[in-house]
Amino acid sequence: MPKQTFILNGKTVTVNVRDDVRVLWVLRDILGVTGPKYGCGINVCKACTSHINGKAFNPCSVKVGDLKKKDRITTIEGLDETWPGPGLHPMQQAWIDRDVAQCGYCQPGQIMEAVALVKRVRRQGREIRDSDLDKIRNICRCGTYVRIREAIEQGARKMR
């Protein structure tokens, strides 16, 4: 069985698993990191959204064999560590302040998407617009979308 090595939430991990197993199952079923959720398995619902080298990606659609040793995977469990200040990441705090979560199942993915979105528009030298929020594909079946939009705006203000 091949050895797969990558950096997960700041620590190098090595797992014995076949190349073609998707990263989502390596995280959830083998490493027990359950923040990224299954909602479709085909990169549609975005419930598993996590970060690779600081950008959003969907581990349900990436073979673990395609990860490189130096690839930094961040799940919701490691998000606060990527932020220099103490406590939670400002986007997580915004989610708490706006009381966004209902069932909470999609929210780890929503938060990871939101953080990547803010970083992306900042790389483009601008702030978030309504049209950026409209393009977020993450499904929330409880319908918390209004508060998600409010929280992203709050989180973005604090991410400076």
Place this chain on the structure above:
Amino acid sequence: MTTRPSDDLHNHPHDPLDELPEGHDPAAFDADDSIGRLGRRSFVGYVLAGSTLVVAADLSVGRAQRADAAVPSAPQIPELYDLEDLQTDSALPTSALITVTIGKDGRAKFAFPRTEVGQGIITSTTMILAEELDLPIDKIDVTLSKARPELLLNQLTGGSNTTFSTYTPVRVAAAIARQQLLKAAAIQLGTNVDRLFTTGGVVSDGVTNLTYASLAGDAASQVVERVRVQLRPQEKFKVIGRPVSRLDARDAVTGKKKFTTDLKVKGALPTMVCRPPQHQGSPKRLRNRSAILRMPGVTHVVTIPTGIAVRAKTFGQCIDAIRAMKVDWNPGTVDNQSDATVLAKLRKQELPMVVPKDLPALAQTVETNFAFAFRSSAALETYAAIADVRSDRAEIWAGLKVPILAQQNIAAVTGLPQDRVKVNVITGGGSFGHKLFGDHAIEAARISKAMKVPVKLMWHRADEPRQGRLHPMATSRCRATIVAGQVVSFEQRHTSVTTDFSHGLGEMLTSLADELDPIGLGGLGFAESIFSLTQELPYNFGALTQLLNEPLEFEDKFSTGSMRNIYSPDTCVAAELTIDQVAKKLGKDPFKFRMEMLKNDRVKAALQKVADEGRWGRKMAPGTAQGIAIHKEYKGCTAVLVEIDCRPRTVNRNLGKETVTGPRVTKAVIAVDTGLVINPRGLEAQMQGGLMDGIALTLTSSNHLQDGKFLEASWDNYFYTRQWNVPKDVEVHIIKSKSQTPGGAGEAAVGSSAAAVACAYARATKKVPQYFPINHAEISFKPKSFVPPVPASPTNGLKFTR
């Protein structure tokens, strides 16, 4: 919080405990306020024997008093007795079996026999306990109770009924606990209870403070003791009615919140099922079993009635195995049926109207007939359950809204006695009706029994719309008769594919059959009874009838259930669209016409509120319009005003492949009167969520039946509301209610939102839609394969990093 017992707590040691409750409180809303009227009298309950303080309420005393309810003169049953009452009365006889414990650590513990699926009931119930206990919220542990068969019908979460049915029992138990702590403190301090007060988990006489922790043992009883207690009056509430954030908010945003598939149960490896192409088909045989068993990670393969189950090291390997299976299938239950054939059958079975269409010249008739497609009730968390079935016992972990029924069914399929089946209730990743049934738990138990190992079963997303629970297809036909400018009759005939009520509501009807007889439910079937208990059109429309027919020919043909409501979103859309047509015929404004015709002040106040806040009647550009609608149910009401944009540049927004855009609701204003509000922050969230469901039901989300197969297989086919269709401007206004009882919130905004969107769409396009959702005629995706029944997991994810 500080409260002097002399204000609100009295002991009545000599009162006869069987004293009758006081009569109806005239300040309460409607005649149906059966629990609210108990609010100003004393209640009885028990201090149970134990080493620490354990208390319970006894609401069965109140229940005996309700059989004298008079037959209403009002035309509709829910004005006197509705589904909320049915569920609440079903829960009362066993209320004494629900206990609150004050531990020797000073913490209150309450195992709640309801299920948290996102609606916020753990938070609101903790608030109710905090109020009566005078204990901070962070010292109260509300957990989900495992299945407790002795609770009979008191462990069903549905119908937006949780707070309505548990509000009083929970308060009584908490008040008794506080009373016992005061009594114990009075003995220790050598004083009287009325010289003591409680605050923040401490009993004090102003000099000495005794913590609940130090009193819990002394307050305990050696024997079961029956006591009486009075509840805190509403005007002294300090917790109830204040906005509180969800208690699990931090866990939800850090990934710590555990759902069923996140649990680690020893040996419970990932398990999935290869399902038939046809709806409700079944497996004949697996032709390549040994090849499948040799696949990477696979440990077990068994045949069960619903398909071929496979257990592997990872879910990904289960998916690979399912895709490799060669299975011969038996036919399904609707193999030759499609949307059009089902609809034609429904049309044929529509019950006749009473008022004839061809009336004398002075009368006018407005006639409408709407169709509603199948919809999937699936939550974002697919059906999932962990099962460990041994020869002499079984243990299950799953999100279940009726865990007792699941326990019975699991006992039946495993051949174990019910008391050897332990059912743990896990917080669900949404429900919307999905988890009323124990399909997932029963299936996991079957698989574990057959494989003789623990399993962690998860449905693939594709399984949900194709084999999971659906909201049934229905038609709703209305006829309004107008004579001399007045509506003299309004008839609605709802015809639906059979709704499955085997989850427990049916049982409630049976057990209370004698009491329901006088109000006119005698002889009706389950579905018709539920319909009668939920439908109320609060308008003065003369002879008003709403009837349901669920033709027998559909029984057991489809896997059906509720979906964030039962019938109301469809009936509400049909009725409110018809009312707009009546107003048009009379040359009246839709808002003003409703205000003239509404007979209920609470509904009128809500409607007026949205009209004011939403600036009803403001000038709108061509292709855009406002719509307005109301809904009265769950001991409360909602009114919704929306603005919709149906201009081509909006409808045809291009946001990539398999992205349905269509018209966009640009603004929504919701007013809600749900009676006594426990947590306004949670109520607002439920209104916002209900709006998103209403938008999806009217505009985008449905399932297509084609030759016995449902075409949808994932969220790129099943178009629940997405960010690009969320209104940018959403306002929720909570109306200060005259009612003192808490009503339902989870489903309350769905019907009125769906109807307001439909009315706005009709006004913007000048065409009344006949089929919902409005995009159902167009199949805007390529259906995924049926054999294999699940799509392959993509491998190109790194191309889409962003």
